[in-house]
Amino acid sequence: MHVAATLTGSSQAIHAAPPLRPARRKAELLTVAAVAPDTSQDAQPARASAPGGGGLLAALFRKDSGVAPRAPEARAPRAAALRLAAGGTCPAHLADAIPMRSRTAPGGNAFVARLGEESGATRDLLVAAELLSGNLPDSLRRLTPVTLSGADAEGRFRSVTVCVMPDYLAVGSDSDFVRLPMGLPAAAQIADSFGFVLPTTRIVDAVFAQAGLRLAPRPMPPGEQMRTTSYFRQHNATVELQRSSLHIAQSTLIAGQKKDLVLSNALRRVPGRVAIYGWHRGIGQPIQPLSTVHGAMYADYSHGVRLVSRTAFVDGRAVALTDLLADPAYADLLSDEGPILAPERLIASLYR
Numbered sequence: 253m254h255v256a257a258t259l260t261g262s263s264q265a266i267h268a269a270p271p272l273r274p275a276r277r278k279a280e281l282l283t284v285a286a287v288a289p290d291t292s293q294d295a296q297p298a299r300a301s302a303p304g305g306g307g308l309l310a311a312l313f314r315k316d317s318g319v320a321p322r323a324p325e326a327r328a329p330r331a332a333a334l335r336l337a338a339g340g341t342c343p344a345h346l347a348d349a350i351p352m353r354s355r356t357a358p359g360g361n362a363f364v365a366r367l368g369e370e371s372g373a374t375r376d377l378l379v380a381a382e383l384l385s386g387n388l389p390d391s392l393r394r395l396t397p398v399t400l401s402g403a404d405a406e407g408r409f410r411s412v413t414v415c416v417m418p419d420y421l422a423v424g425s426d427s428d429f430v431r432l433p434m435g436l437p438a439a440a441q442i443a444d445s446f447g448f449v450l451p452t453t454r455i456v457d458a459v460f461a462q463a464g465l466r467l468a469p470r471p472m473p474p475g476e477q478m479r480t481t482s483y484f485r486q487h488n489a490t491v492e493l494q495r496s497s498l499h500i501a502q503s504t505l506i507a508g509q510k511k512d513l514v515l516s517n518a519l520r521r522v523p524g525r526v527a528i529y530g531w532h533r534g535i536g537q538p539i540q541p542l543s544t545v546h547g548a549m550y551a552d553y554s555h556g557v558r559l560v561s562r563t564a565f566v567d568g569r570a571v572a573l574t575d576l577l578a579d580p581a582y583a584d585l586l587s588d589e590g591p592i593l594a595p596e597r598l599i600a601s602l603y604r
Contacts, residue, residue, distance in 0.1 A: 336568045340397060342415035346561045347393040349447040351386030353425065358387070360424025364432075367481050372549060375481065376438040382423045383442050389426045391502040392417045395561060398458050398505075400585050410585050412576060413565040416451065416459055418505045420556030422488075426502055430488045431510070433555035436526040436548040439513050440602035448559035449573060449599060450515040452587040453529045453542055455560060460532045463507035467494045469531045469539055470509075471554070478552040487553040508532050510556030511540045515577075517589045518544045519598060526550055542588075548602070562596075 336342070358366065363382060367375060382388075396418045401411035421442070422429040443449055451459065460466065470490045477483050491509045500506075508531070516527040525544040531554060532538050540554075564573040566582075574595045576582040583591040592598065 335570055336397070336413065336565045340413070340568075342395040342397050342561070344394075346395055346415055346447075346563055349445070350388070350393055351384070353386045353388065353390065357382070357385070358424070359428035360422060360430035361428055361485075363387070363423050364430050364481060364485050369481055371479060371481065373435070376434045376549075376551075379423060379432050379434055380438045380442060383421060384445055387423055389419075389422055389424060389429045389502070391426050392419060392422070394418065394503045396503075396505040397565075398455065398462050400454065400458050402585060404581055404584065410582060411566070412582060412585055414455060414573060414586075415561040415563065415565075416455070416505070417448075417559050418503050420510050420558050430485060431491065431556060432484055432488075433510075433551040433553060434557060435551050436513060437603040439557045440599050442557070443559050444599055444603070446559060447562050449562055449595065450513055451558060451560050452515055452577070452589075452592070454586055454588050456512045456514060456530045456538075456558075457532075457536070459505065459558070460507040460530070461535055462505065464504040465495065465498065465500050465506045466532075467491065467506065467508040469533060470494070471539075478554070479550075483553040510558075511554050513555060513557050514542070515592065515595060515598070516542060516544075517592055518542065519602065523601075524548050528555060 367378060370378065395415040397413045398416055399411060399413045401409065404410050420431045421434075421439075422431040424430055439450065470487070472478070472483060472487060472490075494509070495506060511528045511531040514527050514529045516529075518527050519525065522544045524547060526546050526548050527542060527544050528546070529540055529542045530538050531540050560573065562573050563570050564576055565571070566576070573586075577586055577592045577595045580591055
């Protein structure tokens, strides 16, 4: 069942949402089908890579930051070796490249307190170091399938299932975490290291349509304070009040609480910018249309980073999502902009 929640002052209204479809795009109507997430615990995540080589974060790690980079290790398994699990759930192995969380890793609130009012590239460095070392909630490793289907330009039915994190990147444990916005270079490098990509605007729409929990956006007063760590923590607390009061499992697909950093052809047309989209009030009602007005390092409290596995599924068969994004036969299903050529090179260019 889909649950939609709104908060007005101290009151809260909860109602079951009817089955939803994304808005009509061009001449076709996409349908979406929700599938329960895989909650199996049979696979232990392998140790993965941290910043190394070139790029903004690697350069920052080489400074006297007190944080040392780790050499790349295990990568995500190849798509050819995977199929959708029984019941259409996402295989647990898709998160194998995300490191295990250390028992000594700080909780989200302790980490944010340690951040103080660090900002910009320094804050991104520290946040990325935690995430790349595996300090994120286990629930983010339990990916949720989101299916996009419809007719292509020649009238043939197509269907693609992508596997997405149920919530935005956060530092900490399942019981103590804080969602933390970051600039595009940090987000892209984390995605690449984990074997994931950023979503497209159409995937963001489908995530919202299929979410088990849709939260009403909670904007905060605008101003320079929007970019401060204290604002990040305040907004996270607001979102957690909305979510936790509904007693919804943390692995439930949740949407509506943030704008997304997205993958877009616009990133090639206007290099050095970040593409943001979303923060839906309802189906087809994003507060934020696709925008590249901000520089790549910009981040404010309303932004979030939801990652999508590079492994997608067509008729239950694993394929590379990056191949589908570049394929004219599938691109219109996954993107409002048509094919995104060489998306893996685009992602790498955002941080190298």
